[in-house]
Amino acid sequence: MEKGDTSTSAPERSDDDSESRAQTSELNASKEEFKKNLTTHFEDLVNRGMSPNDAAALALKLASGTAEKPLDMSSFLESVEDAKGSGNFTSLLKTICDVFSTPEALDSSFLLASSKRLLHSKGNKDALSIDFQGVRRAYNALTSLGSGEIDDALMRACDQLLDKLFRAAEEAGGWPENGGGLLRQVLILLENPLLMDPNHHSVLCKLMRVITSQSPSAQSALISSFHSYSPDQVTRVVSVVQQFITIHLYESQQIDDSIENATKLLSLLHDANHKSGQISYTEFYNDAVNNEEFNIKEDYRRWKQPERYSFSFCKYPFIYDPYSKSRILQLESTMKMSHEFEDAVLRSIFIGATCPYLVLKVRRENLIPDTLHQIQRRPDDLKKPLKVHFVGEEGVDEGGVQ
DSSP: OHHHHHHHHHHHHHHHHHHHHHHHHHHHHHHHHHHHHHHHHHHHHHHHTOOHHHHHHHHHHHHHTOSOOOOOHHHHHHHHHHHHHHOOOHHHHHHHHHHHTOHHHHHTSSBOOHHHHHHHTTSSOOTTOBOHHHHHHHHHHHHTTOOHHHHHHHHHHHHHHHHHHHHHHHHHTSOOTTOTHHHHHHHHHHTOGGGGSGGGHHHHHHHHHHHHTSOHHHHHHHHHHHHTSOHHHHHHHHHHHHHHHHHHHHHHOSOOHHHHHHHHHHHHHHHHHHHHOOSOGGGGOOTTTTSTTSOHHHHHHHHTOTTTOSOOGGGSGGGSOHHHHHHHHHHHHHHHHHHHHHHHHHHHHHTSOOOSSEEEEEOGGGHHHHHHHHHHHOGGGTTSOEEEEETTOOOOOOOOOO
16 A cells, blocks of 8 residues: 555656746746846836936836836827827827826826936036926827817826825825925926816816925925026916916905915026026016005005914015005005004103104205204104194195105
8 A cells, every 4th residue: 555655646746846847937937027027117217317216116116017107209199190080089098097197107207318318407407307398299289189088188187196196295294305206297297288277277276285385405496497497488387377376366356275375386486587587577477466456455464464374475575566566665654654653642641742743844945954964863753754844934734745
């Protein structure tokens, strides 16, 4: 029996060895295939312009099937033409969703190739290495289809992307210190021409909230990138933000978080433009804020009470035109004059003779010297309401000069 048992176990061991060798061979083949795919993805990403470290991390995800591929411009434009000819948008809709709703895919798309980046750095340096020409080509190709279905899919994908960015920030306990790839995604979304459509302002609200939530170092990187923009680019982005502020103010008739975030984004653009002078400073004047119907007194009151109000347009004076600024200065002067008058009245009641006015006694033939002499002697009274008394000309006081 023992010999019989030994004779029957030999074929079984042989079968086990064959199966093990087959599994090992299959595993080795899989490893080789994975290694080949990893190398291919890594080289492709580096050639696209991604840094070796970022390329290695994304290549690993692509090889393991846990990330979407970045946009291939030539294939994308071909699919747009195919969709235009056939009217079948199925494949194009999937591409839009895969790229514009996925942080990794969008971050690795529209990068300046290594050779382009070297050439670009000799002129105006774009700190975030974005191929803006490619970005505009992609958006123009999609909007040229004139399809509401495509437009909605694009904005829906952008909305989903922003939601993912918010969730990632919550899970990480905050935004990345230097912004990195997140800022590239933000600037790519800002190029979207559909943001000019008020129907898509909900997406713009989220986008501006992401931008203004970044750390100071990340916002400095954004300013550097805006600094490298062409005048047309700056004009377009400023127009998007200005239109949002104008429409939102007219519709809501109040200042909310959306207005605050839009104004902060406008401030980043203004800081960049102040250094480079791409566009006229008048482009930063807002029509709604400078309209006669806008309650500039209320905005001034908010500015004077920072302990109660965190935002006021007065904190961003570039948004006011000269006439509005003169109105604010007049409000400031009137308020100071009123406070000084009230204080002088109280002092006269409790302390003694204190005139609540700045009274100048002047001679007509010596008007300027008399005025300057008395002003120099009474600098503490300059904020009081003004009254002028002409020596030797007693008469009825009808208000005087103020």
